[in-house]
Amino acid sequence: MAVLEQDVRAAHEEQHRESLVRRYIFSQDHKVIGIQYLATSFLMALIGGVLAMVIRLELGWPGSVINQGSYLSTVTMHGTIMVFYVLSTALTGGFGNYLVPLQIGARDMAFPFLNMLSYWLYALSLIPLVAAFFAPGGAPMSGWTAYTPLSAVPQAAPGSGIGQSLWLLSLAILIVAFLFGSLNVITTVMQLRARGMSMMRMPLTVWGLFITAILSLLSFPVLLAAGIMLLFDRHLGTTFFLPAGSVIGGKVIAAGGGDPLLWQHLFWFLGHPEVYILILPGMGIVSDIIANNARKPVFGYPVMVLTMAVIAFLSFLVWGHHMFVSGMHPMLGTAFMATTLIIAVPSAIKTFNWLATMWRGKIRFTPQMLFAIGFVSVFVTGGLTGLMLGNPAVDMYLHDTYFVVAHFHFVMASASLFGVFAGLYHWFPKMFGRALDERLGRLHFWLALPTTYATFFPMHFAGLAGMPRRIYSTQLYGYLQGLEGLNRFISVAAFVLFVAHMIFAVNVVYSLAKGRRVAENPWQATTLEWTTSSPPPHGNWGEREVVVYRWAYDYSLPEAAQDFVPQNVPVEAPVTAVARQAGGQVAPATG
């Protein structure tokens, strides 16, 4: 442990002498890498968002903008980009890098070079991803889940040509980036915590990111392997996912012997943990933001940690709920139903704990708190419909309809995304020394919450009425004719939602230049990142040593003068005096 710490320090001293390029582009500083991850995810979100608008144009006004093939490519790339290249990267790469060392009192990640590599692999993975749009036949058309054989045989669809291979290549590179990143987070949390920072003193944000890293490390390799197997099927003549005796796009698969369901098992073995990879960091972030703004300790902290761990563990055992009607054995469906419904228990407990954290608090309605409140609201809405989908007989009707689309847009495109926004409003001042504009932030929220509901809630009805997902037009089916007005309404709401989120982009640009300058600890928070300057220097605390004396939630202690006591304030010291000048002074090192 001591050795690692010395290495990190040495690396830092070296870095001080380095050029601007090494400092801001090929940087090994976790803060720069975190911001690079966030900025790149942000750009990808713009692309993914524009694709979403194209989808909504098509569904609102069928046949108006693109043809059938491009529609499927658009859906595929929208889903892929949003899940893997926006939310995953922003939460684990962005917040993970930026916050973990700062919140545990480390000077950097355990492996700064690996960390730099992680970001640049992400950047590299964007080249084949974007190239897929320009491939002959177009971008892949098999959905973000890339079900075989559609994705395995070039004859199956125009987009299943070179575009699909580029997609797989890009994902493979990105997965390696994630693996480097999660190794780093795990090692950092295990090895580089400041003196006094026991695991049970860590803020929930760190817990969320730490558990997420474990999930990533254990589940992503499975998709990597599956992706490589699929590339083999596509280019080297293997048939892992191709059964004998089928004819695809005129091509006879005579040898075969593989099974398309193998792909689904491998995909969802990652795919389900992946959705929790997208929500656990948000849960951590939101817990901390609610505590900070309600000026109260998180309610049931040990239970909050435990439920995250339970969710993470169970998330390895539920993947089959995506496959109830796939033809796998019905008994398996029953088992997966049981695990799926059980996983709702820890999710519900977390929600109750957030409510109890606010209860009897003294709530400040900063933009980050508004988004945290929005997170709770939309997470509940999305989580509850999971209970319907988790019931296989009911899912038999709802699977692959817009009801599922509604479900996962509430938990991902709403809850996860609100988690990201909450985090950005909260930590932007730490990153750049300037706060995001509060009025624009409020406007963003006041537009985003209603339009989120207006966009995604009616999708439940389309699904209940039987509208399948990934269809180019609803006009072919007589029974879907009545949904035209509903789909148009959803589209219009989605356009406004897009505009709402664009306000955030404006806010970032404006605030980087003109935002209110802030001191060390503008939110009067307790965690360690607020005990250093905004933005923090290389090495995070300069020469000072960080020592932790208390947990992350000493808000509104009855005996303290101020309503917060930072983690580095000694317990035995007269709290009143120290807390007053705390605003972030680091306690002098002892011994």
Next chain:
Amino acid sequence: MAGNIEPVSARREAGRGVAVALLVWAMLGGAMVATWAAMRRWWFPPLASSQGADIDRLFGIIFAVISVVFILVQATLGLALWRFGSRGESHRASHWHEHRGLEIGWTTITAVTLIALTVLGGSLWLRVHSAPPADARTVEVVAEQFGWRFHYPGPDGVLAAVDLTADRRGSPLGIRSDAPGAADDIVSRELVVEVNRPVRLLIRSKDVIHSFYVPNMRFKQDAVPGRVVEIWFTPVQAGTFPIACAELCGVGHYVMASTLKVVTPEEYQSWLASFARGAL
């Protein structure tokens, strides 16, 4: 301290709490009103199978449970914002962060509810997948890009073996004319079944994965190349119902439609008779 959060006026902050509470409640109210309105316009299509009745009933139970939770949680969230907005410097948040009783209480209630739903859901699922009744008629369903074919055994009750890789003129499913049972087999583009008579489907695909979806029957089953899935349902309403493909299968996915006709036994016999010669 310069640059710190501005000391907000207590009045303002409490006012904001009320406003956000109203917003959260507006979402709750909006969702309830929208659902109520949707129930008469955009709800389930008319029900036409016996399994569907059980599925709709279970849906109703879960819907009731989650509606109660939805309303309670969103209402409480709003209430917390309404009541606990900052009320100025002098007032302080309570240092309340553990409550064994509460925690055990809500964990138990949630767990019990979910176990109940698991039991209900599991038993229905096993019923849906139970062995088909003896009087069930058998139809083989073959999916391909982008259409459906329905293969009937004919009066002898024997389904001839299909060979989807064979390109046999006159037989889209590659049935050899001399195969056992082939002489009287029928291949149709629409599915015709008798009312109140269970129908056992053998679902398979020629190329990629499709999904056989009949909204009115609350029925869906993927068609996976390389395997044959056996599953049954009982239509209880005569009529004509849409069949859709629910699994993305390529460019023509959205046009992969067919029709299910549920008819009386007499109509069924005359439909069969219309194929009497040259069915394949």
